[in-house]
Amino acid sequence: MSKVYVTDVILRDAHQSLIATRMRTEDMLPACAMLDDIGYWSLECWGGATFDACLRFLKEDPWERLSKLKAALPKTKLQMLLRGQNLLGYRHYSDDVVRKFVETAACNGMDVFRIFDALNDIRNLETAVEATREAGKHAQGTICYTTSPVHDIASFIKLGKGLANLGCNSIAIKDMAGLLTPYIAGELVKALKDAVDLPLHLHCHATAGLAEMCQIKAIEAGCEHVDTALSSWAGGTSHPPTESLVTALRGTEYDTGLDLDKLQAVNDYFAAVRKKYHRFESAFTGIDTRVHIFQVPGGMISNLANQLKERNALDRIDEVYREIPEVRKDLGYPPLVTPTSQIVGTQAVLNVLIGKRYETISNEVKRYLHGGYGKAPAPVNAQLLAKAVGKEEIIECRPADLLKPEFEHLRGEIAHLALNDEDVLSYAMFPEIGKQFLELRSTDNLVPEPLELEQAPKPGEVKK
Amino acid sequence: MSKVYVTDVILRDAHQSLIATRMRTEDMLPACAMLDDIGYWSLECWGGATFDACLRFLKEDPWERLSKLKAALPKTKLQMLLRGQNLLGYRHYSDDVVRKFVETAACNGMDVFRIFDALNDIRNLETAVEATREAGKHAQGTICYTTSPVHDIASFIKLGKGLANLGCNSIAIKDMAGLLTPYIAGELVKALKDAVDLPLHLHCHATAGLAEMCQIKAIEAGCEHVDTALSSWAGGTSHPPTESLVTALRGTEYDTGLDLDKLQAVNDYFAAVRKKYHRFESAFTGIDTRVHIFQVPGGMISNLANQLKERNALDRIDEVYREIPEVRKDLGYPPLVTPTSQIVGTQAVLNVLIGKRYETISNEVKRYLHGGYGKAPAPVNAQLLAKAVGKEEIIECRPADLLKPEFEHLRGEIAHLALNDEDVLSYAMFPEIGKQFLELRSTDNLVPEPLELEQAPKPGEVKK
Ligand SMILES: [Co+2]
Numbered sequence: 001m002s003k004v005y006v007t008d009v010i011l012r013d014a015h016q017s018l019i020a021t022r023m024r025t026e027d028m029l030p031a032c033a034m035l036d037d038i039g040y041w042s043l044e045c046w047g048g049a050t051f052d053a054c055l056r057f058l059k060e061d062p063w064e065r066l067s068k069l070k071a072a073l074p075k076t077k078l079q080m081l082l083r084g085q086n087l088l089g090y091r092h093y094s095d096d097v098v099r100k101f102v103e104t105a106a107c108n109g110m111d112v113f114r115i116f117d118a119l120n121d122i123r124n125l126e127t128a129v130e131a132t133r134e135a136g137k138h139a140q141g142t143i144c145y146t147t148s149p150v151h152d153i154a155s156f157i158k159l160g161k162g163l164a165n166l167g168c169n170s171i172a173i174k175d176m177a178g179l180l181t182p183y184i185a186g187e188l189v190k191a192l193k194d195a196v197d198l199p200l201h202l203h204c205h206a207t208a209g210l211a212e213m214c215q216i217k218a219i220e221a222g223c224e225h226v227d228t229a230l231s232s233w234a235g236g237t238s239h240p241p242t243e244s245l246v247t248a249l250r251g252t253e254y255d256t257g258l259d260l261d262k263l264q265a266v267n268d269y270f271a272a273v274r275k276k277y278h279r280f281e282s283a284f285t286g287i288d289t290r291v292h293i294f295q296v297p298g299g300m301i302s303n304l305a306n307q308l309k310e311r312n313a314l315d316r317i318d319e320v321y322r323e324i325p326e327v328r329k330d331l332g333y334p335p336l337v338t339p340t341s342q343i344v345g346t347q348a349v350l351n352v353l354i355g356k357r358y359e360t361i362s363n364e365v366k367r368y369l370h371g372g373y374g375k376a377p378a379p380v381n382a383q384l385l386a387k388a389v390g391k392e393e394i395i396e397c398r399p400a401d402l403l404k405p406e407f408e409h410l411r412g413e414i415a416h417l418a419l420n421d422e423d424v425l426s427y428a429m430f431p432e433i434g435k436q437f438l439e440l441r442s443t444d445n446l447v448p449e450p451l452e453l454e455q456a457p458k459p460g461e462v463k464k
Numbered sequence: 465m466s467k468v469y470v471t472d473v474i475l476r477d478a479h480q481s482l483i484a485t486r487m488r489t490e491d492m493l494p495a496c497a498m499l500d501d502i503g504y505w506s507l508e509c510w511g512g513a514t515f516d517a518c519l520r521f522l523k524e525d526p527w528e529r530l531s532k533l534k535a536a537l538p539k540t541k542l543q544m545l546l547r548g549q550n551l552l553g554y555r556h557y558s559d560d561v562v563r564k565f566v567e568t569a570a571c572n573g574m575d576v577f578r579i580f581d582a583l584n585d586i587r588n589l590e591t592a593v594e595a596t597r598e599a600g601k602h603a604q605g606t607i608c609y610t611t612s613p614v615h616d617i618a619s620f621i622k623l624g625k626g627l628a629n630l631g632c633n634s635i636a637i638k639d640m641a642g643l644l645t646p647y648i649a650g651e652l653v654k655a656l657k658d659a660v661d662l663p664l665h666l667h668c669h670a671t672a673g674l675a676e677m678c679q680i681k682a683i684e685a686g687c688e689h690v691d692t693a694l695s696s697w698a699g700g701t702s703h704p705p706t707e708s709l710v711t712a713l714r715g716t717e718y719d720t721g722l723d724l725d726k727l728q729a730v731n732d733y734f735a736a737v738r739k740k741y742h743r744f745e746s747a748f749t750g751i752d753t754r755v756h757i758f759q760v761p762g763g764m765i766s767n768l769a770n771q772l773k774e775r776n777a778l779d780r781i782d783e784v785y786r787e788i789p790e791v792r793k794d795l796g797y798p799p800l801v802t803p804t805s806q807i808v809g810t811q812a813v814l815n816v817l818i819g820k821r822y823e824t825i826s827n828e829v830k831r832y833l834h835g836g837y838g839k840a841p842a843p844v845n846a847q848l849l850a851k852a853v854g855k856e857e858i859i860e861c862r863p864a865d866l867l868k869p870e871f872e873h874l875r876g877e878i879a880h881l882a883l884n885d886e887d888v889l890s891y892a893m894f895p896e897i898g899k900q901f902l903e904l905r906s907t908d909n910l911v912p913e914p915l916e917l918e919q920a921p922k923p924g925e926v927k928k
């Protein structure tokens with residue numbers, strides 16, 4: 001039985017990759033009956049960016065979205081992306097917050113927790129995986145794929161075995177940058193299948209135009225699960241198109257069994273939805289193979305361009321491209337994914353603009369070198385370490401071991417606005433915008449940002 | 465030695481597929497030094513639509529374009545697409561015109577002639593292949609890929625053997641509609657390699673999102689040559705991205721040997737060029753898997769939509785989709801490519817709008833049934849045949865056997881405007897617009913259509 005199972009990312013990663021995570025719940029719900037009827041293995045619908053965008057821009061309660069989706073999708077598993085001990089935020093949380101978060105998400109309808117750590121430090125997944133298992137849900141451990149002198153097949157096999165030992169129900173290969181190439185994908189999957197007796201999931205961004213080929217070679221090597229996006233939201237920085245994979249495998253031993261007519265119908269719906277969000281489309285969402293030249297992910301490139309533009313230094317972007325691999329090397333080759341992509345990118349910009357490497361060291365780089373995010377894949381630059389951390393003792397243990405329980409404290413801080421644990425967790429994840437959201441709600445002032453850029457007429461002005 | 469060779473279609477099929485064939489020679493020439501340095505096996509740069517667009521819209525002499533490209537690309541083979549006995553037009557030409565055309569194109573710099581017939585009737589390739597060989601150039605025979613009850617692997621093998629017997633130097637699998645699926649591609653290539661000792665070329669449109677996967681499976685099965693387009697002009701109705709394939713194969717036994725940095729540089733150039741032509745971009749150039757549902761190629765869909773819009777009947781397009789496979793069946797399952805796609809599509813529209821099937825039969829369908837385009841892949845509908853052709857005798861021979869030499873006659877018709885054989889051939893291919901072009905040239909009035917839609921100010925009007 002080598003049937004392939006499909007996870008559609010239309011409700012999370014597709015709009016995160018293409019329109020800055022702006023899709024609203026009201027545009028998801030009308031499609032749910034159709035989606036639920038497709039027969040997907042799961043629908044990815046939640047993660048750090050969707051949570052953030054709900055609170056910040058859409059003025060929607062992300063927990064409410066989850067409950068509504070659960071009610072509208074009774075037959076299909078819901079899936080989320082969780083940043084390990086960082087949960088949906090940018091810092092490590094204490095274990096009691098991690099447990100509370102996972103429990104609450106499970107209660108509200110989450111079925112599959114895809115859990116990753118930006119350093120592939122398995123200790124940062126322990127609590128989340130344990131909590132997921134205790135909630136009776138599916139814990140999916142993640143391998144963040146990257147390339148470097150220390151990232152070879154053997155290193156990923158070791159990681160895969162570690163994830164199996166943690167009690168994960170399955171393993172995801174997460175190729176956030178589109179760095180994976182098809183024959184490496186095949187090799188990696190084969191080696192993992194030989195080493196670990198767990199189902200494999202492949203999450204491959206289409207940025208560099210290689211994701212479809214990676215899927216095919218991974219499937220042939222034994223990968224049973226792939227992530228895709230309905231075609232109107234596929235390609236470019238998003239994912240390979242669902243319908244294309246279904247067509248490619250139809251009539252073969254890998255046949256997904258999904259119905260192209262049904263997929264076409266729900267895709268037609270989402271094609272129309274995408275037009276509503278044209279304001280948020282990036283100028284170019286085509287193929288971008290620069291990641292294979294500069295080793296800089298496409299998503300980072302636009303971020304860097306923005307940072308440089310703000311400082312009137314866009315002309316120095318090529319220097320930054322060349323600096324990023326240097327910083328990454330100095331930091332022991334972290335995979336570039338939230339939050340390491342931001343940490344490395346920002347330091348590279350500093351190095352270039354100041355003109356002297358590490359003349360200024362960001363607080364995040366200091367915390368990183370100090371061990372505050374976990375263990376780097378390779379030894380860091382010793383000189384830089386000495387300069388950044390001085391004589392302070394390096395954290396060798398799991399960073400969260402140093403954190404005291406904090407949920408009750410957080411609850412106290414936001415007690416005047418929080419109606420339930422969900423609200424406390426929203427505040428915990430995003431202290432500023434979470435609090436602001438709860439304040440606006442308390443005064444009945446939740447207004448989503450407009451879909452169109454036109455300004456409302458100013459007082460006294462008459463709009464034609 | 466399983467190295468893969470690349471033909472880039474950036475100068476022909478990419479802009480034909482994406483911006484209605486509007487790229488100008490002036491935008492090609494500055495890239496030629498870079499293109500010539502890549503190491504492509506060939507650059508596709510000429511065909512029916514480029515020739516037509518040059519005369520009709522760009523007011524460029526297509527022969528001049530060819531000579532200029534040849535001069536600017538001394539190291540790289542130039543390649544063209546030729547419609548067999550139809551040459552670049554829509555009717556069968558006499559053999560002397562075919563010979564004259566091929567000779568003249570060879571003289572002006574063409575190296576590789578990819579020759580196809582819409583019915584896969586090999587007799588329609590004979591003269592063009594022979595003429596190409598006589599000119600000392602590369603004759604590539606083409607298999608137009610399609611699906612139907614009579615199009616199986618065995619039928620394509622038979623065709624491949626026929627092409628080899630004709631003396632072709634290589635064979636192209638032409639998947640104009642994006643109908644090919646990866647595992648069929650692999651099977652087909654393997655069977656062809658077993659049957660025929662010629663290099664294989666794969667030309668796969670990315671319309672349905674399967675082309676990259678088809679390339680991979682074809683390459684693994686022994687296909688040595690693939691067509692791609694530089695990434696800024698790739699995807700959708702165009703072709704898979706060059707850089708992605710090069711990256712996918714790097715370091716494997718199939719390594720193309722092409723340099724990603726050089727590709728990135730020339731792609732940056734063409735990315736900027738594309739912006740100039742935004743007027744001609746279609747609204748949606750994403751993935752379209754409808755061909756696998758309706759069996760109607762994406763390119764035909766937009767054509768049909770236009771035909772129906774003109775008659776205020778766009779709401780009947782679904783009926784037309786359903787009618788097309790019926791007409792195609794009645795006509796003995798021709799592949800849908802110029803001119804059969806137009807013949808089938810127009811008759812399907814007639815059938816639906818008139819409300820009674822074949823109440824009106826187009827002249828082209830009559831000629832088709834009469835045998836005027838060659839032999840249909842399967843027997844045609846006998847009732848329809850009787851109705852359309854009556855008691856006239858069916859053409860069983862090669863249609864061009866019935867044509868008298870006509871080049872001297874054509875030369876006579878256009879003698880007042882033609883300066884050379886090239887001009888006579890332009891007129892022969894496109895009698896109306898070719899003549900109009902030569903007339904405008906004679907009065908020094910060749911003005912290309914504008915790149916922007918803004919109107920010039922009318923007399924008396926002042927533009928702000
Ligand atoms: Co992703």
Ligand SMILES: [Co+2]
Pocket residue numbers: 477640667669
């Ligand atoms: Co083509």
